[in-house]
Amino acid sequence: MADALISASGLRKSFGPTAALRGIDLDVARGEVLAVMGPSGSGKSTLIHCLAGVLAPDEGTVTIDGTDLTSLSADARARFRLERIGFVFQFGQLLPDLSARDNVALPLLMGGARRRAAVATADHWLGRLGLADQAGKSPGDMSGGQAQRVAIARALATEPSVVFADEPTGSLDSLSAETVLEAMLEAARESATTVVLITHDARTAAHADREVIVRDGRLSGAAAVAR
Amino acid sequence: MTAASARLLLLGTAGAARRLAGIVAGVAVAVAMLIVLLGTYLHMPDRDERTAWQVLVGERLETSADGTTTAPDPTTDQMLIASRQDYVHGQLVTVTAAAVSPATDVAFPHGLEPLVPGQFYASPAVADMIDHLPADQFADRYGELVGTLPDAMLRGPDERSVLVGAPWETVASNPNARVQPGFDTVGQRYDVTTYRVILAIGSIAMLVPIVLLISIVSQLGAAQRRERLATVRLIGAGRRAVAGLSALEMGAATAAGAVLGVLAALPLRAVASTLSINGAQSFPADLTPSPAWVIATIAGVTVLGAAVAWWQAYRDDVGAPGASRERAEKRVTGWRVTTLGVGLTLFAGSAWVANTSPAASAAAAVVLIASFAVLTFGIIIAGPWLTRAVSSAYGRVAARASAVVAAGRLTRHPRSTFRSVAGLVAAVFIVSVFAGVVSSVRAITVPSEEPGMLSLDVVLAHADAAHADAMVAAARDADGVERVVVGYRPGDPDAAGVVMDAQDARAIGATAVPDAAAVMVDTFAMLWGTSLDVDAQAPVPEPADGTEGLEPAVVMAVTDGSPAAIERARTALDIAGDRSLAPTSRTDAAAGGAADITQELAVLAYIGMAIAIGISALALAVATIAAALERRRTFGLLRLAGMPVAQLRGVVATEAAVPLASTLVASAGLGFLVAWILVITLGNGLEFTWPDGRYWVALVGSTALAALAVAASFGTVRRSTEIDSTRFE
Numbered sequence A: 001m002a003d004a005l006i007s008a009s010g011l012r013k014s015f016g017p018t019a020a021l022r023g024i025d026l027d028v029a030r031g032e033v034l035a036v037m038g039p040s041g042s043g044k045s046t047l048i049h050c051l052a053g054v055l056a057p058d059e060g061t062v063t064i065d066g067t068d069l070t071s072l073s074a075d076a077r078a079r080f081r082l083e084r085i086g087f088v089f090q091f092g093q094l095l096p097d098l099s100a101r102d103n104v105a106l107p108l109l110m111g112g113a114r115r116r117a118a119v120a121t122a123d124h125w126l127g128r129l130g131l132a133d134q135a136g137k138s139p140g141d142m143s144g145g146q147a148q149r150v151a152i153a154r155a156l157a158t159e160p161s162v163v164f165a166d167e168p169t170g171s172l173d174s175l176s177a178e179t180v181l182e183a184m185l186e187a188a189r190e191s192a193t194t195v196v197l198i199t200h201d202a203r204t205a206a207h208a209d210r211e212v213i214v215r216d217g218r219l220s221g222a223a224a225v226a227r
Numbered sequence B: 001m002t003a004a005s006a007r008l009l010l011l012g013t014a015g016a017a018r019r020l021a022g023i024v025a026g027v028a029v030a031v032a033m034l035i036v037l038l039g040t041y042l043h044m045p046d047r048d049e050r051t052a053w054q055v056l057v058g059e060r061l062e063t064s065a066d067g068t069t070t071a072p073d074p075t076t077d078q079m080l081i082a083s084r085q086d087y088v089h090g091q092l093v094t095v096t097a098a099a100v101s102p103a104t105d106v107a108f109p110h111g112l113e114p115l116v117p118g119q120f121y122a123s124p125a126v127a128d129m130i131d132h133l134p135a136d137q138f139a140d141r142y143g144e145l146v147g148t149l150p151d152a153m154l155r156g157p158d159e160r161s162v163l164v165g166a167p168w169e170t171v172a173s174n175p176n177a178r179v180q181p182g183f184d185t186v187g188q189r190y191d192v193t194t195y196r197v198i199l200a201i202g203s204i205a206m207l208v209p210i211v212l213l214i215s216i217v218s219q220l221g222a223a224q225r226r227e228r229l230a231t232v233r234l235i236g237a238g239r240r241a242v243a244g245l246s247a248l249e250m251g252a253a254t255a256a257g258a259v260l261g262v263l264a265a266l267p268l269r270a271v272a273s274t275l276s277i278n279g280a281q282s283f284p285a286d287l288t289p290s291p292a293w294v295i296a297t298i299a300g301v302t303v304l305g306a307a308v309a310w311w312q313a314y315r316d317d318v319g320a321p322g323a324s325r326e327r328a329e330k331r332v333t334g335w336r337v338t339t340l341g342v343g344l345t346l347f348a349g350s351a352w353v354a355n356t357s358p359a360a361s362a363a364a365a366v367v368l369i370a371s372f373a374v375l376t377f378g379i380i381i382a383g384p385w386l387t388r389a390v391s392s393a394y395g396r397v398a399a400r401a402s403a404v405v406a407a408g409r410l411t412r413h414p415r416s417t418f419r420s421v422a423g424l425v426a427a428v429f430i431v432s433v434f435a436g437v438v439s440s441v442r443a444i445t446v447p448s449e450e451p452g453m454l455s456l457d458v459v460l461a462h463a464d465a466a467h468a469d470a471m472v473a474a475a476r477d478a479d480g481v482e483r484v485v486v487g488y489r490p491g492d493p494d495a496a497g498v499v500m501d502a503q504d505a506r507a508i509g510a511t512a513v514p515d516a517a518a519v520m521v522d523t524f525a526m527l528w529g530t531s532l533d534v535d536a537q538a539p540v541p542e543p544a545d546g547t548e549g550l551e552p553a554v555v556m557a558v559t560d561g562s563p564a565a566i567e568r569a570r571t572a573l574d575i576a577g578d579r580s581l582a583p584t585s586r587t588d589a590a591a592g593g594a595a596d597i598t599q600e601l602a603v604l605a606y607i608g609m610a611i612a613i614g615i616s617a618l619a620l621a622v623a624t625i626a627a628a629l630e631r632r633r634t635f636g637l638l639r640l641a642g643m644p645v646a647q648l649r650g651v652v653a654t655e656a657a658v659p660l661a662s663t664l665v666a667s668a669g670l671g672f673l674v675a676w677i678l679v680i681t682l683g684n685g686l687e688f689t690w691p692d693g694r695y696w697v698a699l700v701g702s703t704a705l706a707a708l709a710v711a712a713s714f715g716t717v718r719r720s721t722e723i724d725s726t727r728f729e
């Protein structure tokens, strides 16, 4: 793929005796929404952790936008994640002691933004995700769907090149799952952000541009189901 | 679910060993101190009992109007006894003079041979001084040293006391002498309440940080096993069962710590016995409580540890997984300051009552101490409110990511964040009170030359017609004496002062001496001051008719000011005088004041505080680690999102620094306020003085320890948030 934002080749990763990834080659295009599916324990989370530079693969390389993550130090990868990558997890990723606004502003502050500017940006993204009236609330006082939307706002607020989402709607009922997912994909598409989305749910995967299936640490048969 | 299976699930988890080791160490240090404090407390009266022989219990001699005494003739079944306070090179020596008939039946204490006039027994400390000082400066005052007073007759190993054999007639002419059938054995139970109260406060000061430590370590235990506890709860263990396990574990650890502490107390006694308490160091036995007390201490501390852990676990129950969502603490309100207000009001009130109505002062003293405890408690209650107030203001201005995270935590968890530093804050309060009081007392007791007061070079001795000439001659002969001055009893018996030559008055330090040949000078006021006030008005000499025909009342030696000359003059005047009162100087008058006692209390206080601060710092370290572990998921997420470890450390450091900074200043300020109240109400005209270097050392030391304690948690912060060790789904 010529205009690949993420390009991974020959990824292998083992945890002791467990081989989680057994040789994965994968390209993700700029602006693409990719769904990663597969049975439990097949290595999906391990894959995106390697793609995001959270874990260093035992073998293989990962390049994002021309930067070879596997050649960077742990600190440099942390810096890279802060500036270029957003994360959304299933639940419990917000700081319970901070308001929604401060939660969203946090990565901006970590990147050196001024408080006032960071808060303004946070309010902007909360507004885009339909949470303008929730900005002052703390996560403990929100519904699961609202909390996930705050997490999405936080992932997008730094305007990253790519957002990795590991079952972002896994803990929600199907109705709110739909709302949250649509909000995320709409916001991502508007800003042309690449999304790599792990899901168990075929309906969720249907929102993606493309779908890959991981089985036993490999991309299985119909690796690229293009839509 | 059986207790056994729950135990399998809970005990032996990662970090348990290190956590319990912290408890064992902290408890051991505190118990070692407690044991020594307790021993001191219990044996306080024994010290006085051993010195019963110094106590005058017999009939006073008959004294006629002109001051002459009538004593019975010597008999074999009676003795005459008198005592006085002597000084040598600024050290107090208690002199007990005993006169017995040659074939006396009076038994000397502890099998000592009866003394004949001119012989004396000395305590080891005095014997040592005699070895090191020329006889004309010291030993000549008492005669021939014939033996050492045994330990059983001394308050402590450094006690300076002598038992002197004196001629019957000499003691008989002493208006303070008593006739008794023998040495007293019961002794006078001196009022050691003050000391006991201080020891009790010291023990509380020791217990507060240890309770905080135990509660904080239990919290760490809960943090380390949050998931396991939640699982155990899900399987069906009750809240009480989980709390019971926690109590069991902590009880075992505190028991082990207490036993270690008792063992550590043995060598600690050697160090503690060198500290001066109530004017004397201690024999190791005086610091050793009986086995029953030791066992009671171990049992008490163990129960306390288990109870605190039980309560902590019961209150912080995690519940089953899913059921627990992180919640903010209940909001702390300004009401928390009321305890402090009540304590302060009670304190000031009782200090004022103790000052104004002596009749009520005993009751007021009890209230005073109780309100002191209320105040200390009040600081710990008000701390979270102050922490919340400061941190929410801080949160509004915070600009860095680490500051925003810390402020969020502080604002929502002021209780638990303050609890980490509560020990340090309480210790700083108590040390500030002590330091404030102690430095104020000391301010006036360092003697210096002051216009109108007796010159520090002068030794003053009481005299009468029979001895004055010999005293003058002896003083003149002493090396280093520049002038000898005699003061005469004025014709008017109601007049305060003695009559002397105007030149002589100037020589002993009097100012504003009128232009007359003879003047009347109040040497008593020149020696002691007219009050304890620093700015005591020096007495003003008045013109007098002359010394002709008057009886001598005092003989004063003006020396060259060297310590040796002063002691030589003192020895010469003493030997030639009537031996009823020891010659004295203004330096002695100051040394005999409250200064020594307060100084020794200050030393004790600073040592106690050093230990309390140490334990509190340990508690802070544990609390910081617990807080980091509790939030390893959020911290891990922050690192995942790219937060550098340095910023995470910043979060942890800020979470300790803000409550410390906001409450430390307040507690030091309150400490000085309390000290100031004490000084102005009960200080008899003392002036409040800021404390000396030791206080600032204690303050800087606690801050440094706090910084160390926080830094000690950095390793855990980094390891527990390591990306490989955290799983995110």
Ligand SMILES: Nc1ncnc2c1ncn2[C@@H]1O[C@H](COP(=O)(O)OP(=O)(O)OP(=O)(O)O)[C@@H](O)[C@H]1O
Residues within 6 Å of the ligand: A015, A018, A019, A020, A038, A039, A040, A041, A042, A043, A044, A045, A046, A047, B724, B727, B729
């Ligand atoms: N940190 C780790 N230590 C040890 N083994 C691990 C670790 N992370 C993953 N594994 C193992 O690697 C394999 C793949 O795990 P991974 O979490 O990637 O699966 P997954 O596809 O995300 O599963 P699920 O859908 O259940 O989240 C599993 O067998 C898992 O047990």
Ligand SMILES: [Mg+2]
Residues within 6 Å of the ligand: A044, A045, A046, A166, B729
């Ligand atoms: Mg997974």
